[in-house]
Amino acid sequence: MATETTTAHGGDQAAEGSSLVFHPMDQFIVKPLFGDGAVGMFTVTNVTLWLFLAIIAVVLLLVLPTSKRAIVPTRMQSIAELTYGFVYKMLEDICGKEGVKFFPYVMTLFMFIVCANFLGLIPTSFTTTSHFAVTIPLALAVFLTVTILGFVKNGAAFLGLFWVSSAPLALRPILAIIELISYFVRPVSHSIRLAGNVMAGHAVIKVFAGFAAVAVISPVSVLAITAMYGLEVLVAFIQAYVFTILTCVYLKDALHPSH
């Protein structure tokens, strides 16, 4: 999905300024994998392809290397075990022993986001986690899980989350309103943080790639792309980590609503 840097539909203008045509957002277009039809709910699209590749990546990372169940692990089995330990420890540290039963759920989120982010770094790939349509359901699922779990587990006591008992009595109603707003903003920030970071990085790389069409500045452009790519590798992991750790923090609120 190379950025259009030619004057594909810009007429035959010869001026250099107009030869630079950026389409940094074209990489995010959803289109059918087969044929040219419209995108319906069940159409097999590039989204389908890259989501399924994420499933394959998870299987390649966690299922295949552990099939031998070696006591002395191979490198890939070590990676699988380290990933397991990383998420497990994160969940246990934040939520305590009670949180451990949500481990498959949290691990699913982490593995999906980290695999999708890194698959998105493959040139010409489609980055599923750059779409709000993907991150909003993820964040909403966390939000609904936490809210329902909080009320089922604690009953009305879950509302104590908004009633800051350590603050002076006069301040508590005001704080309750702030807490309530912040609670409902959570899924928004949770989803936009992930999609926004990933989308911004990819779009910036495309913009730099557009400049590569001009011979004079193309070395600078290639250097900039390389630097951005390195940054994006970090972002790909860190955003998956942030999403997961926030999920753990929100789960903790449901399990232990007292401040």
Place this chain on the structure above:
Amino acid sequence: MATEPIAEEIAGTCVDSYGSAIGMPQLCFDWFPNQIFWLVITLVVIFLVLSRVALPRIAAILAERQGTITNDLAAAEDLKAKAVEAEEAYNKALADARSEAQRIAAEARAEIQSGLDDAIAKADAEIAAKAAESEKAIADIRASALESIQVVAKDTAAELVTTLGGEADAKAINSAVDAQTKG
């Protein structure tokens, strides 16, 4: 990317007639059902793969490794205790052997001493007997020698007297010789 204009109805509201995005494709709500549908399928599949296969398996591997390490540590502890025990037994055996050796040496020394004492006493007795015997023999020899000297002296005296022209008076010679030899 299409270089030819495409039909408006296929392009929809999110893509222009040249296949480029209009605004942010992330905000194209036409595509949301498709993305959400496939996302849910993906998440369910990953969840099933993880909760049914991957996570129990990794947990089992980690538990097994922990068990192996614990067992090995216990075995090492056991072996260490055994080694200490063996060293103690060795030291005890060494001390026993040393005292036994000392006992045997003392016994042998005592035995040899007593044998030696016996032999010395016997030898002393023998030596005393031999000495008494020799003394007697010497006394005998001395007595017989004295007698012989008297006989020789008397004979010599008689001969001397005769040679000097005298008359050998046996009685006088005998008494003279006796008197001389007595001292």
